[in-house]
Amino acid sequence: KNEVExxxxxxxxxxxxxxxxxxxxxxxxxxxxxxxxxxxxxIVSLFMLxxxxxxxxxxxxxxxxxxKHSSLHITASHPRDSAVYICAVGFYGxxxxxxxxxxxTKLSVKP
Amino acid sequence: xxxxxxxxxxxxxxxxQNVTLSCEQNLNHDAMYWYRQDPGQGLRLxxxxxxxxxxxxxxxxxxxxxxxxxKESFPLTVTSAQKNPTAFxxxxxxYRPGGGTEAFFGQGTRLTVV
Numbered sequence: 001k002n003e004v005e006x007x008x009x010x011x012x013x014x015x016x017x018x019x020x021x022x023x024x025x026x027x028x029x030x031x032x033x034x035x036x037x038x039x040x041x042x043i044v045s046l047f048m049l050x051x052x053x054x055x056x057x058x059x060x061x062x063x064x065x066x067x068k069h070s071s072l073h074i075t076a077s078h079p080r081d082s083a084v085y086i087c088a089v090g091f092y093g094x095x096x097x098x099x100x101x102x103x104x105t106k107l108s109v110k111p
Numbered sequence: 112x113x114x115x116x117x118x119x120x121x122x123x124x125x126x127x128q129n130v131t132l133s134c135e136q137n138l139n140h141d142a143m144y145w146y147r148q149d150p151g152q153g154l155r156l157x158x159x160x161x162x163x164x165x166x167x168x169x170x171x172x173x174x175x176x177x178x179x180x181x182k183e184s185f186p187l188t189v190t191s192a193q194k195n196p197t198a199f200x201x202x203x204x205x206y207r208p209g210g211g212t213e214a215f216f217g218q219g220t221r222l223t224v225v
Binding site for chain 1: 115120144146151152153154155156159201203206213214215216217219220221
């Protein structure tokens, strides 16, 4: 059974700080997704990774397939980054596909 | 632009009523999925469909029903048999072009039953 663990569960930072959120999983995957969920809002897809590193603005996502680990970094954090960040792994076998989600990391950035 | 549309974003219903959540995609994806999120928990699979006119139960299908009459549409009905229907519901589609994988997500529907 594939488990997805995120850490930390909750994170409070001061504006401008560099932030790291971690995601570990237990079996081989096809792809890993980072999602953002604002309070009371919907889901926004940030990144999909199968190897290496991706960057979009102040957000950077990395994945290490051998170690089964991914990190989401936020540089120069801002209060508008406050949200729940969710890691999801794509587990695709044969003709089927599914996503297993972590419980999320709640980030609060104080001005 | 291609994507997944869920509607409405917020939905309120009285206890005992069935309610249907909409999920439409214009990505031409075969596979579509419904997930449920409760506070402090990860999203869990309710139902999925790999092809038109076929669907499979996920981990928490009790109290829900789906249909897949068209490739573009995968509506989820929350029936009165679902004991705790208040939750956030997310629709997704997964596509596997030539060995790669892509997943797309709707914005979600937050259902409150009073």
